Amino acid sequence: MFGSLKGRILIIVLVLAGAVGFYLKNGVKQGLDLQGGMHLALEVDDPTGTMTPEARADATDRALKIIRTRIDQFGVAEPLIQKYGSDRIIVELPGIRDEQRAKDIIQQTAFLEFRLVNSSRDFVEALPRIDRAIVQALGPDAVSRKDDSQSRQAFEELLFRRNADSAGTAADSAANSPESTTESRPLTSLLLDAGVDGEFLVELGDVETVKRYLELPEVQRLIPRGVALRFGASNEGVGTDLYRRLYVLEAKPFMTGEMLVNAVADRDPQFNRPIVNFELNRRGGRIFEDVTGKNIGNRIAIILDNEVYSAPVVNSRIGSRGQIELGQASLNEANDLALVLRAGSLPAPLKIIEERTIGPSLGADSIHSGLLAGAIGVALVVLIMISYYKLSGFLAVVGLAYYVVLLIGGLSAFNATLTAPGIAGLILSIGMAIDANVLIFERIREELALGRSVRIAVDEGFKNAMSAIVDSNLTTLITGMILFQFGTGPVRGFAVTLSIGILASFFSAVYVTRTLFLLYLQRKRAPEALSI
Amino acid sequence: MRLFANANYDFLGRRKVSLTLSGVVLAALLVVSIFWQFSRGSWLNYNVDFTGGTLVQIHFDQPTSVGELRDVVGSAVPGTEITRFGAENEYLFRAPAFSEEGTAVSDQIVQVLGQRYAADAFEVVRTEAVGPKVGGELQQKAIIAIVLSLLATLVYLALRFEWRFGVAAVGATAHDMLLALLLVSALRLDVSLTTVAALLTIIGYSLNDKIIVFDRIRENIKGAGRKQENIEIFNRSINETLPRTVLTSGTTVATLLALAIVGTGAIQEFALILIAGIVIGTYSSIFVASPILYYIERRWPRGEKKATAKRPRHVTA
Numbered sequence: 001m002f003g004s005l006k007g008r009i010l011i012i013v014l015v016l017a018g019a020v021g022f023y024l025k026n027g028v029k030q031g032l033d034l035q036g037g038m039h040l041a042l043e044v045d046d047p048t049g050t051m052t053p054e055a056r057a058d059a060t061d062r063a064l065k066i067i068r069t070r071i072d073q074f075g076v077a078e079p080l081i082q083k084y085g086s087d088r089i090i091v092e093l094p095g096i097r098d099e100q101r102a103k104d105i106i107q108q109t110a111f112l113e114f115r116l117v118n119s120s121r122d123f124v125e126a127l128p129r130i131d132r133a134i135v136q137a138l139g140p141d142a143v144s145r146k147d148d149s150q151s152r153q154a155f156e157e158l159l160f161r162r163n164a165d166s167a168g169t170a171a172d173s174a175a176n177s178p179e180s181t182t183e184s185r186p187l188t189s190l191l192l193d194a195g196v197d198g199e200f201l202v203e204l205g206d207v208e209t210v211k212r213y214l215e216l217p218e219v220q221r222l223i224p225r226g227v228a229l230r231f232g233a234s235n236e237g238v239g240t241d242l243y244r245r246l247y248v249l250e251a252k253p254f255m256t257g258e259m260l261v262n263a264v265a266d267r268d269p270q271f272n273r274p275i276v277n278f279e280l281n282r283r284g285g286r287i288f289e290d291v292t293g294k295n296i297g298n299r300i301a302i303i304l305d306n307e308v309y310s311a312p313v314v315n316s317r318i319g320s321r322g323q324i325e326l327g328q329a330s331l332n333e334a335n336d337l338a339l340v341l342r343a344g345s346l347p348a349p350l351k352i353i354e355e356r357t358i359g360p361s362l363g364a365d366s367i368h369s370g371l372l373a374g375a376i377g378v379a380l381v382v383l384i385m386i387s388y389y390k391l392s393g394f395l396a397v398v399g400l401a402y403y404v405v406l407l408i409g410g411l412s413a414f415n416a417t418l419t420a421p422g423i424a425g426l427i428l429s430i431g432m433a434i435d436a437n438v439l440i441f442e443r444i445r446e447e448l449a450l451g452r453s454v455r456i457a458v459d460e461g462f463k464n465a466m467s468a469i470v471d472s473n474l475t476t477l478i479t480g481m482i483l484f485q486f487g488t489g490p491v492r493g494f495a496v497t498l499s500i501g502i503l504a505s506f507f508s509a510v511y512v513t514r515t516l517f518l519l520y521l522q523r524k525r526a527p528e529a530l531s532i
Numbered sequence: 533m534r535l536f537a538n539a540n541y542d543f544l545g546r547r548k549v550s551l552t553l554s555g556v557v558l559a560a561l562l563v564v565s566i567f568w569q570f571s572r573g574s575w576l577n578y579n580v581d582f583t584g585g586t587l588v589q590i591h592f593d594q595p596t597s598v599g600e601l602r603d604v605v606g607s608a609v610p611g612t613e614i615t616r617f618g619a620e621n622e623y624l625f626r627a628p629a630f631s632e633e634g635t636a637v638s639d640q641i642v643q644v645l646g647q648r649y650a651a652d653a654f655e656v657v658r659t660e661a662v663g664p665k666v667g668g669e670l671q672q673k674a675i676i677a678i679v680l681s682l683l684a685t686l687v688y689l690a691l692r693f694e695w696r697f698g699v700a701a702v703g704a705t706a707h708d709m710l711l712a713l714l715l716v717s718a719l720r721l722d723v724s725l726t727t728v729a730a731l732l733t734i735i736g737y738s739l740n741d742k743i744i745v746f747d748r749i750r751e752n753i754k755g756a757g758r759k760q761e762n763i764e765i766f767n768r769s770i771n772e773t774l775p776r777t778v779l780t781s782g783t784t785v786a787t788l789l790a791l792a793i794v795g796t797g798a799i800q801e802f803a804l805i806l807i808a809g810i811v812i813g814t815y816s817s818i819f820v821a822s823p824i825l826y827y828i829e830r831r832w833p834r835g836e837k838k839a840t841a842k843r844p845r846h847v848t849a
Contacts, residue, residue, distance in 0.1 A: 041666060100639065352631075352636070352661075352663075353662075353663035353665060353666050354661065354662050354663055354666045355636060355638070355659065355660075355661040355662075356658070356659065356660045356661070357638075357656065357658060357659045358657075358658045359655060359656055359657045359658060361591075361655070361657065362589075362657050362658055365796060366796075366799065369794045369795045369796055369799065370791075370795070370799070372790075372794045373787075373790040373791040373793075373794040373795055374790075376787075376790035376794065377786065377787030377788075377790045377791065378787075380783070380786040380787060380790065381783050381786070381787065384779070384782065384783050384786070385783075387533065388533055388535075388779065420798070420799055421726050421729055421798075421799075421802065423799075424791060424795075424799055424802050424803065424806075425729075425733070427787050427788070427790070427791055430787055431780075431783050431784030431785075431786070431787040431788070434780065434783050435740075435776075435780040435784075438776050438779050438780050438783075439744065439776055442773075442775055442776045445534070446772070467747055468743060468744050468747040468748075471689075471692060471743045471747060472739075472740040472743050472744060474688065475685050475688060475689070475736065475739050475740060475743060476736040476737075476739075476740055478681065478684045478685055478688060479681045479684075479685070479732055479733075479735060479736040479739075480736075482677055482680050482681040482684060482732075483677060483681070483729065483732055485677075486673045486674075486676055486677040486680070487673070487677065487725070487728075487729070491677075491725050491726070491728060491729045491732075494726075494729045494733075495729075498733070498736075
């Protein structure tokens with residue numbers, strides 16, 4: 001008996017030391033709802049639904065790595081970036097203030113590529129066939145534009161050198177006549193001369209229409225082999241006359257951002273506008289040198305995420321360095337672009353499917369009210385237990401204090417995150433932790449009422465209450481496990497506290513309190529009365 | 533001090549009254565829920581967690597009004613519902629959409645407010661934006677979690693006790709959950725992930741309570757003489773566990789009351805639902821679960837007892 005009591009105390013002290021040790025080592029992580037921050041769920045964007053599950057999973061894995069690198073470089077304390085399921089990424093950024101910027105950094109695909117501008121006439125010669133295909137695919141009604149104004153048509157004719165033959169018809173008959181500009185030449189009529197081969201201007205209002213035409217499968221088939229079309233990144237022109245540039249490029253990039261080793265934001269000395277200077281690795285440098293050497297006088301388009309940022313004319317052989325002009329962007333944006341370029345490009349665009357942000361004041365509020373409620377709750381429990389069960393109640397309260405330490409240690413050991421519902425679960429579990437003791441004490445009282453001696457009554461009380469305690473704890477644990485398995489976010493946090501709470505309460509209410517009783521009874525040879 | 537020492541109430545004797553009361557309350561709440569279903573389109577007031585959509589909570593430095601805010605936001609983000617929330621000068625903006633043309637609706641709302649008010653005149657307390665796909669998934673998972681936890685406990689109880697106890701306990705717990713759910717519906721409380729957690733806690737707690745009473749019934753059936761009526765055994769068991777029932781529910785409700793009074797927003801609602809659930813669960817352990825078990829025992833008596841009853845008596849002349 002004495003030996004086993006010593007053993008019990010040793011186990012209790014060891015478990016306590018373990019709990020304190022885990023707490024000191026890991027601490028209890030606070031959830032986003034307590035410290036403020038942003039929670040994002042992202043998925044590979046696959047609007048056409050053509051990716052296989054394997055491809056999605058693979059893209060997700062690679063995106064996860066890239067996002068991790070980007071967030072590391074962005075500098076967020078204790079971010080959480082993890083996979084959820086096979087094709088979803090969860091990003092949690094505690095304490096983030098500029099949410100939009102963080103979202104941009106995570107979401108930007110940052111796929112950098114270099115292509116030569118195709119200044120042959122292949123595309124221009126294919127235009128009449130493409131026009132016919134559009135009319136055939138969409139029908140004459142879909143491509144006619146009722147809002148065409150005369151001035152627009154005149155402007156087109158003025159700028160567009162080719163195919164000026166049939167454009168001379170009167171504007172008012174344009175909408176109905178099959179010979180009209182927009183109906184018979186839906187695409188060509190929207191492409192304005194940019195003054196250089198391989199580039200067109202498109203009115204800003206027509207950009208979406210042109211994109212729609214170009215995406216038609218019938219049109220895709222007619223675009224000459226080796227040619228790709230890309231829009232510029234920024235608007236050109238002044239006032240209300242804004243245009244986007246459409247570039248005719250080589251279909252195959254001669255180099256991609258994979259060969260990039262460094263990128264730094266800067267301002268260009270001439271216009272003081274933000275730029276990103278990049279540096280290529282040796283292989284990339286050789287390719288760049290080779291291509292520029294052979295193409296002096298031609299243009300090289302620098303394309304980021306399918307938009308052309310610039311297409312400078314090659315004046316001389318260029319080595320391993322280059323720059324991206326960002327036009328009207330801020331220096332912050334240039335910095336962020338440099339960051340994402342360094343981290344590498346995402347294998348596919350990501351879309352946000354869930355977004356939650358919590359301001360810091362709300363979190364502080366939750367902690368404050370949670371602690372206060374916890375303190376009041378504990379005080380009430382102590383008061384009720386001691387006034388109802390006297391000394392035995394006091395022993396239960398000591399067991400409860402042990403339980404709280406154990407719970408905190410358990411949360412640290414499992415690296416569980418404490419959330420606001422978690423605090424609620426914790427407070428609830430304090431109320432429930434006391435249930436085991438109440439069950440035991442009521443049994444002891446019953447045994448005493450039957451005239452049993454104190455020692456036997458205590459033994460029997462613990463023994464008889466055990467089946468009910470085990471059953472109730474196990475069923476609650478089952479609920480906790482299922483919650484954990486199927487829950488997300490706050491529910492999961494609650495399930496973790498609940499499950500750890502049940503294990504901790506079982507140990508402290510049954511084992512620790514029992515030991516305290518043994519310790520108390522052992523002091524007297526034959527105790528006559530129990531304070532219960 | 534002892535509460536309910538040697539209590540000897542005839543709980544089972546009032547089984548018809550208590551079961552009728554439960555039925556009436558359930559029916560009344562059901563009527564309210566059906567009313568909501570038709571007048572508001574949904575019997576439960578799902579929040580964005582389940583419907584998908586956007587919620588933005590904003591604190592203003594200066595007093596403002598719902599009308600003024602509606603003027604500012606209404607045209608830019610149509611369908612936005614604006615309500616006062618919690619603390620002073622705090623408002624909730626709810627929009628059915630998650631994003632429009634690639635821009636998050638939450639960003640749009642903040643942007644429009646930024647054009648009307650100075651940037652430091654308001655603070656975004658929180659935003660919740662859930663895409664429709666995620667919302668549907670969460671709803672599905674919540675239902676799976678509730679059904680699975682009930683099933684798992686049923687299996688456990690059937691193995692641990694026997695089927696009569698399992699069916700009675702799970703049946704009564706389902707009654708408790710339905711009652712709590714209908715209460716949430718009738719009061720139009722927000723149904724969020726936290727609410728689901730609260731409902732699942734109620735399941736756990738309520739089952740726990742029934743197990744304690746049933747455990748005592750099982751023990752007393754075993755120790756009872758053949759002559760003892762079930763009704764007597766049941767009453768005695770409930771009365772014996774009454775001090776524990778009252779004390780445990782009391783302390784738990786006390787801690788939750790502290791949370792309900794001190795807590796704010798979602799936590800407060802969480803605590804209130806739990807309090808209601810614990811009161812319901814405690815009531816039903818005594819007045820619903822035990823009568824159900826009683827009826828089951830009467831309809832399908834235990835093997836050995838049936839055998840005893842059928843054993844022909846010695847006829848004494």
